[in-house]
Amino acid sequence: RRSSDLYYEKAENLHERERDIKAARGKILDTTGKVLAANKTVCTVSVIHSQIKEPEKIIHLLTEKLGISEETVRKRVEKVSSIERIKTNVEKEIGDEIRNAGLAGIKVDEDYKRYYPLGDLASKVLGFTGGDNQGIIGLEVSYDEVLKGIGGSILTYTDAAGIELKNTAEQRVEPIAGNTLRLTMDWNIQSFVTQVCLELMEEKQANEVSCIVMNPQNGEIYAMANVPEFDLNRPFELPEGTTCESEEMRQDLLNKMWRNANVSDTYEPGSTFKTVTAAAALEAGVVTFKDTFSCPGFYIVEDRRIRCHKVSGHGSETFLQGIQNSCNPVFIQVGLRLGAERFYSYFEQFELLEKTGIDLPGEARTIMHDPKKIGEVELATISFGQSFQLTTLRLLTTISSFVNGGHTVVPHFGIAISSFDGTSTQKIAYPQGTQVLDEAVSAQMRECLESVVAEGGGNKAYIEGYRIGGKTATS
Secondary structure (H helix, E strand, O other): OOHHHHHHHHHHHHHEEEEEEOOOOOOEEOOOOOEEEEEEEEEEEEEOHHHOOOHHHHHHHHHHHHOOOHHHHHHHHHOOOOOEEEEEEEEHHHHHHHHHOOOOOEEEEEEEEEEOOOOOOOHHHHOOEOOOOOEOOHHHHHOHHHHOOEOEEEEEEEOOOOOEOOOOOOEEEOOEOOOEEEEOOOHHHHHHHHHHHHHHHHHHOOOOEEEEEEOOOOOEEEEEEEEOOOOOOOOOOOOOOOOOOOHHHHHHHHHHHHOOHHHHOOEOOHHHHHHHHHHHHHHHOOOOOOOEEEEOOEEEEOOEEEEOOOOOOOEEEEHHHHHHHOOHHHHHHHHHHHOHHHHHHHHHHOOOOOOOOOOOOOOOOOEOOOHHHOOHHHHHHHHOOOOOEEOHHHHHHHHHHHHOOOEOOOOEOEEEEEOOOOOOEEEOOOOOOOEOOOHHHHHHHHHHHHHHHHOOOOHHHOOOOOOOOOOOOOO
């Protein structure tokens, strides 16, 4: 390599100054086209040491306008570097005021900041971005590659002292904006569900209430609420009145505030899990709707007396009535008929032990007994939904396959990706469902779950003129 090439390269590096231009992040829209996440124009304020003529004026101006301590501003203004960034995400009006002051050595570049028009709606699903516009939680993380775009740059030429040369043109590499993401979520349904959750939280004096609304045929999620939500435009602000003794404690509280319990937290499902016991027992042929059982208010397994929620007992009842009454002794007997090994094989068949594959980060797995350690007592408690844990999303997804004809679905929000200007759109594909339950058994499951609402313990969910299926639980 010739020495002249080496010196030419060094000279180029000395005479060139590059500033980044952020790409506009793609929007997130709901299924109706309502904007859930967009961008707001903000500014990045920097100083170029070699061009500064009135340092004290600059220090005074930036301290006053940017709300940073004079000491911090002075340090950066006096630092000998080609370009020193003072602050990002500065409101456009303030950026314009700084630019209009006309002081040599200050650079104000326009930039983008993420903005959420609906504030806290679906906050734990949408997620938010950090200072450099990368996704931090939620869909903003899952679809970061789709949304983030490609940054550009401004290249200017200077003399040896770092002063910009007047007669040379700036070279700009224009940024490429991120793609637009369209969701299955419907903001109307999401708003309504959130309101209902908030009312319930107050009525029950609960710490948290969550709800998912999903199409059982294809896994499209129309709403997912987990209240209390948080303001997406101020994601690092803890609720009023929260005190923190350390930065570590503050971070723990923020993580808790951002956590989507539907996806990341497991719980004991209790009687809703009786749908799984019923589906497995009907598929295995160990029970029919007309089989009769006796419930004296308890059932004895080995040395354990396991109670029914109705202390006086349900007396004689059919399996269908046992489902309607949510009778523990009936389900214990059905679980024992299945046996541990066969019951566990149905958990695998129904994909209960797998993650659902939802397009959100942080999904938790089912916590189930080791199959070798499932004795009669464990089998009895599993049959009515106790002594193990899963997520609400996993249970809802499994029950969807019981009522949709027997095929699995992948729960999801992302439905289509479009270019920023809307000229091209691509649908997001999800795996074809696999058959995990016989179609005839799925029809039976629809029938028995409808009877729970029409005639059984779920009658509060009955609406005249509609066919509604459901299962109660108090876990």
